[in-house]
Amino acid sequence: LLRWNEVRYRKKGLPPGTMGWPVFGETTEFLRQGPNFMKNQRARLEGAVNSSPLLFASLLMYGNIFKSHILGCPTIVSMDPELNRYILMNEGKGLVPGYPQSMLDILGNRNIAAVHGSTHKYMRGALLALISPTMIREQLLPTIDEFMRTHLSFWDTKIIDIQQMTKEMALLSALKQIAGADSCSISQAFMPEFFKLVLGTLSLPIALPGTSYRRGVQARKNIIRMLRQLIEGRRASKLYHQDMLGRLLRTEENKYKLTDEEIIDQIITILYSGYETVSTTSMMAVKYLHDHPSVLQELRKEHLAIREKKRPEDPIDLNDLKSMCFTRAVIFETSRLATIVNGVLRKTTKEMELNRFVVPKGWRIYVYTREINYDPFLYPDPLSFNPWRWLDKSLESQKYLFIFGGGTRQCPGKELGIAEISTFLHYFVTRYRWEEVGGDSLMKFPRVEAPNGLHIRVSSH
């Protein structure tokens, strides 16, 4: 079977690599070995090149790229920073998002990852209008501030699971930005449905009773029902709402006019894209700060200086946010060292040549960006947690920084996400001290997560 599968995918000019078993491919190895899977494949290729001068020459010239069969699809894995950049910058040449079917089914066909070309441009434009710098300054930041103050109340003298807390925080904060005061009435019913939706997107698309996929599809239906009710209520009441939904519904003041289906998928996009990224970065920042007291001390100094100039009830404003240089550095260093995003998925809409190798139509490309986060030339002593390195602003604009993706799909929520995590850290470090209860394990691949939670004992600062 192994041989048959190799023969089946034998085509002149494909990158080197093995295809594993029919159907399953090398998925088990990929998931079990994680980052080592990529390293092992590369080592195997390097071993093979000794017997093939041609392969040696092509690897030397065309970099780290191999073929495999993972997560149900023939896939090219690219670890080559230059090629990764090229792929991200050239969607128009037939390199479109290649996320799994379960994700597309559950997130909707107007979800940003499901649309290309002019529709993508339109949906992205509509999204950017909601989270522009002006919107952040005038509406989103005040909402985030108000939310964080309350969410972070009464944590002292308690043992909390910071993973659970940051997950709820990311979701409820986004929900409040979307639906304002109405979010309070729906949040309790919304939260469990949303968690089911997320699990469904990460599952195999098997619609049998009891599967995560089926539960995810059902959760999508329930979420659509809740959002439709909200939209109808808003239309009936005619009150002016200053939140994202209010803006989406006021077509007269909006350059981008969306149908109700598009509005719903746009809301699900915002909730889904910012959820795991913001929550996991916040959790890992808490973890790294705990393990590095000198960083925590510097961070706390920055936030206490901001608080000193304010009355307790004064919110964080854009000037405060801009002054949080060290906080921003902590967030970048956390994203880098924890590698919150290992890479992004693309697929080819036609056969093409990449780095002199043939990539057939419909193959996935795993733009694997993890390794670049540990490049000793870009980040000296790459395994140490050193936020100070980001105070040199040129690091944020270097061309191989893929923490927020790149090209036409670069994260539009980057500054919003940073604003949320910074506000969370502000109230967390100025109000509390904490220590880990201990014994919790952390998984780094395929997602960063603490399988049994990350428990900390919190006391007032």
Ligand code: HEM
């Ligand atoms: C620390 C937080 C965040 C990180 C690390 C992050 C990371 C990323 C990455 C790597 C991509 C590229 C995906 C791809 O190329 O396929 C992306 C895209 C995206 N992000 Fe974020 N993100 C963050 C926060 C947010 C937030 C708060 C939002 C909320 C609006 C958001 C909305 C999106 C959207 C809608 C896309 C798709 C853009 C498109 O396809 O045009 N992200 N993000």
